[in-house]
Amino acid sequence: QIGYAKKYNLPIVIHCREAFDEIFEILEEEKGPELRGIFHCFTGNLEQAKKAIEYNMKLGIGGVVTFKNGKIDTFLDQISSKHIVLETDAPYLAPTPYRGKRNESSYLMEVLKKVASIYQLPEEEIARITTENSKEVFGV
Structure with missing residues (x-):
């Protein structure tokens, strides 16, 4: 799938759960240079975030950023806002x-407020x- 995305200049979307090293x-x-995309529902740590960005990926920030023990809020300010997109994981992971x-989708405002x-x-x-x-990633 990555090969097709690169060939046709399309973004990839990665949903990674406890498999960052393999990804x-x-x-x-x-x-x-043609590789780009989003780490959907990013739940990694600062090191993993920086590594994802090195591969021209944006970090998909959703409801987890609002969770008491979500941890993303502890380092997100160390990542430039030019590397993030806001998203839901609807119907899952509704924000606080x-x-x-x-x-x-209407709950995205809570993510926006937190970010x-x-x-x-x-x-x-x-x-x-x-x-x-988002426009940059999707080429619109």
């Missing part, structure tokens, strides 16, 4: 205060930046 091995073999409920507070930027600015990041 990075594959990305190392496939790296190049909706945690445990069925996630939906804006982490970066100490207005919500409108984070929305603008992350929208541009």
